[in-house]
Amino acid sequence: MRKFWCLFFMVWPILAIWLCWISPSYNWWFPGDALWKLGEQIDDLFYLLLIVVTVVFIGTQLALGYVLWKGSEAKTGHAWFSHGSHNLEVIWTILPAIILLFISLYQMDVLARIRLKQEFPEQVANDPVAEVSARQFEWRIRYPAPGKKLRALPQPDDLYTVNDLHIPVGKPVMIRLRSEDVQHSFGLPHLRLMQDAVPGLVIPVWFQSNKVGKYEIVCKELCGWGHYKMQGELTVELEEDYNAYLQELQEKMNDDGYSGDPAETVALSNED
Ligand SMILES: [Cu+2]
Numbered sequence: 001m002r003k004f005w006c007l008f009f010m011v012w013p014i015l016a017i018w019l020c021w022i023s024p025s026y027n028w029w030f031p032g033d034a035l036w037k038l039g040e041q042i043d044d045l046f047y048l049l050l051i052v053v054t055v056v057f058i059g060t061q062l063a064l065g066y067v068l069w070k071g072s073e074a075k076t077g078h079a080w081f082s083h084g085s086h087n088l089e090v091i092w093t094i095l096p097a098i099i100l101l102f103i104s105l106y107q108m109d110v111l112a113r114i115r116l117k118q119e120f121p122e123q124v125a126n127d128p129v130a131e132v133s134a135r136q137f138e139w140r141i142r143y144p145a146p147g148k149k150l151r152a153l154p155q156p157d158d159l160y161t162v163n164d165l166h167i168p169v170g171k172p173v174m175i176r177l178r179s180e181d182v183q184h185s186f187g188l189p190h191l192r193l194m195q196d197a198v199p200g201l202v203i204p205v206w207f208q209s210n211k212v213g214k215y216e217i218v219c220k221e222l223c224g225w226g227h228y229k230m231q232g233e234l235t236v237e238l239e240e241d242y243n244a245y246l247q248e249l250q251e252k253m254n255d256d257g258y259s260g261d262p263a264e265t266v267a268l269s270n271e272d
Pocket of ligand 1: 230
């Protein structure tokens with residue numbers, strides 16, 4: 001019976017490692033390659049952490065398995081008491097401290113390039129393409145009118161969409177991220193980008209996609225019952241398509257429903 005429990009507790013870590021091992025082939029891993037250089041660097045950091053935790057996980061599970069197996073063979077039924085080993089405790093305090101210190105220093109460069117305003121690419125630092133406001137449960141997007149700059153306060157000729165963000169391909173862009181109610185998190189899985197949207201704060205977020213396409217925008221913070229609905233679409237397109245999109249959006253917003261055909265006016269007025 002003791003052997004059974006030993007094997008039982010060993011099955012789960014083996015199963016966990018096996019699941020991680022096979023998940024890339026079932027598409028349960030990253031959603032494709034990162035679309036920009038910083039995304040690739042974030043992946044590298046992820047893999048570094050994965051290697052560290054895997055080594056520690058396998059090591060501790062093997063030690064646990066060994067102790068369980070040894071204990072299951074013991075005949076006396078008495079527990080063995082230990083007051084610990086001073087040397088071992090020093091080692092397993094200092095070693096994790098060194099590893100954590102190394103990780104925190106090693107990732108600082110990438111983190112700074114994403115988060116620090118003074119590290120933003122110069123051309124986007126003061127020139128947001130859009131304002132993205134998270135609210136329960138959608139992403140509201142405000143663009144400036146074509147040819148104009150986005151102002152902090154909404155302007156009468158601003159353009160609005162919901163859950164549909166367009167950006168030009170191959171160049172850095174910056175958005176102003178806000179929240180209108182609770183805390184949300186703006187997530188672009190294909191870019192490995194994630195930033196909390198915090199009520200009362202305007203957070204600049206910059207990114208770039210080197211590949212044209214349609215990608216997911218997701219909320220990565222449980223923000224209420226409709227959290228799962230906070231799915232938007234990031235459209236990355238050629239500069240000219242992007243400009244045409246904004247132009248079209250402006251025409252749609254300025255459309256008053258009147259086609260210019262006098263016959264239509266008559267038809268409408270005859271109705272009432
Ligand atoms: Cu949300």
